Amino acid sequence: MSSVQKTQDFLEVLKSRRSVRYYDSSVKISREEMTQMLEEATLAPSSVNMQPWRFVVIESPEAKAQLLPLAKFNGNQVETSAAVVAVFGDLNFTDYAEEIFAKAVSLGYMPEDVKNQQLAAYLPLFDAMPLEMKRDSVLIDAGLVSMQFMLVARAHGYDTNPIGGYEKEQVAEAFGMDPKRHVPIMLISIGKAAKEGHSSARLDIARTTEWR
């Protein structure tokens, strides 16, 4: 498996992404390539660029064995994938605000005074925000990055399966996350398909969309 990404047609990537449950268990993904995929995925936007997404890449046989009983309806994906990426949304995302904005300044994307004005404007807003509103926001942002990660994986020649059916709190705890702080979003299994995914139907746009 080469980590060099060839030109990939956008629509082909989109259309060939399907949920895959059985992987070629001999295929591993290097940390370099996984890091590259996460870098590409995290180009996703987020509310005030706070990037509240956190990832645990579960790749060792020991960690997968730990995960297996906590995702027992999705055991094939855990056992045969190259890795399972557990996605979380961090309710304490403001802890990273100074670092993110300082990086933007150091890269020349933002003047220092704009950084200071923006932090002074946004941090009190976030501090005053009700927990449910914060939670909504990190769930949405983590959804954005999860989608982008699945597409990036496909562009790298891998297949994925987004998994919602697992013991969310227990998985958080098993991998050292605090479920009160780190909202469990989904597991994404990733690897090379051994069995193709099924086609699935979509509602007509007329059923989901109003025009005003």
Add this chain to the structure above:
Amino acid sequence: MSSVQKTQDFLEVLKSRRSVRYYDSSVKISREEMTQMLEEATLAPSSVNMQPWRFVVIESPEAKAQLLPLAKFNGNQVETSAAVVAVFGDLNFTDYAEEIFAKAVSLGYMPEDVKNQQLAAYLPLFDAMPLEMKRDSVLIDAGLVSMQFMLVARAHGYDTNPIGGYEKEQVAEAFGMDPKRHVPIMLISIGKAAKEGHSSARLDIARTTEWR
């Protein structure tokens, strides 16, 4: 603006997507092309393929005038974009389950007996699901489709801005949605950039990721 989509390099689409706040207000998007973009966006996966996303495409001057005071910190996007797509998550998504699964059967993706087994297994689970869990699920799924829509828009040559700062309940009500049923997710302005978006910094993967 042609609605024919040329080959677009996946990574180029990803890297050129930036939040754009000022659009060329002379550029409109046809309903055919918007429908095509929504069709491509809704190839996104969702929990049990329930597709809980709903869209209101706000494109007429009258509808935009109605939206403007409800998104006053993002007035430039509302005023200059070709359209603003309001994304909602439908808590009554099981109302569409029979239709989705019947479509899969009619397309030959699923045998009738599998459809019946799956609906019999899943519908009681969804009925018994606590509201918070359902809400989490539609927020995540609506995040997935929102990301895919922004990338699709870029591949069609348009720019977008995901907007979280607006009067969510009031926008729902103004456009005939029930905020108790239709969870407001975000507004996505779409059009042709008149001013380029800014670059923005991202956290190093080492800051967001654990390896197990």
